[in-house]
Each structure stands twice: as C-alpha cells, then as structure tokens.
Amino acid sequence: MKIDLFKTNGSSPLHTENANVPVPEHDDIWTVADAARYLKMSPRQVLELTRRRSQERCEHPLPYFKIHSKCLRFRKSDVQQWLEVLSRKARVQ
Numbered sequence: 001m002k003i004d005l006f007k008t009n010g011s012s013p014l015h016t017e018n019a020n021v022p023v024p025e026h027d028d029i030w031t032v033a034d035a036a037r038y039l040k041m042s043p044r045q046v047l048e049l050t051r052r053r054s055q056e057r058c059e060h061p062l063p064y065f066k067i068h069s070k071c072l073r074f075r076k077s078d079v080q081q082w083l084e085v086l087s088r089k090a091r092v093q
Helices: 013-017 032-039 043-050 052-057 076-092
Strands: 065-068 071-075
Touching (some): 071 076
Antiparallel strands (some): 065 071
C-alpha cells in the first residue's frame, strides 16, 4: 500500500516548497499520541490544534496530514520546525 505523504493541510514545509521533494527515510511519522508525548501535551490538545478553526486562527498552524478522514499523522521534522518558528516568534516579542 502506497501512502501519499504530500496530502497535507497546506502548512507542511514539504508541501509549500516543492511537492516533488522525497521524504527522508529517517523522518519519523507520528500518531497523535506520539506528537502529544513529544510536545508534552494531551492528545486532546494536539487534536484541538489540528481543528480547522484552530488552523485558520493561528499564524503558524501545526503541520499534519490525513491518511483518511480520521487518521492524522505528523512528520517529526515538521513538528520540530514548527516549534522552532514558535520559539523564534516568542523571542522577538
């Protein structure tokens, strides 16, 4: 079974830069629980960050992609880059 990792919510750096860029083999794919554990949040908080309303209101939305309608996944590199952007923004303010 082939999974299209380029179907994202549009906030993924790979999606916005160049859709033909291959995903590195070492780039882990996380579940909601994995992302929550890494971010030290509850899975419910992570799901809230992925809701359409939260994505539209946020200047830097949490990057994720859907395998099907209820199966969310996160790339480790995307989440780490998202944290970097948020930390840079916090330092500026």
